[in-house]
Amino acid sequence: MSAPHTKRICQIIKLKPECADEYKEVHRNVWPGVLNALRRYHIVDYSINHYPPLNLLIANFKYTGSDFEKDMKAIGDDEETQRWWRLTDSMQESFNDGASGSGKEIPWWTDVEEVFRFEGGPSA
Helix, strand or coil, X not given: CXXXXXXXXXXXXXXXXXXXXXXXHHHHCCCHHHHHHHHHCCEEEEEEEEEHHHCEEEEEEEECCCCHHHHHHHHHHCHHHHHXXXXXXXXXXXXXXXXCCCCCCCCCCEECCCCCCCCCCCCC
């Protein structure tokens, strides 16, 4: 079961079809500094899935800190993360009108509403 302070996030974005192979390749070896920033600012259980028929990327992660906005800003201020985003953003297309890249005023990835959750537990 998730800790009471855990926030779950699901986001989507379009992947340019001509970039699918490259996107998957760079994610096989995510830069250590990017992973360290995620750890440092309380991001856990992070995955990105690809649904090719719709050129869709689906990201899921959990936030375990106490100040989500502050920690997201800190990730965005991390220089290696900014370089990573410049690389990966070029392979994506945002659903959000006016979005120009990760870490900007208009979100690059689109948050998706959770409509169901089952966390398991003892059998009845």
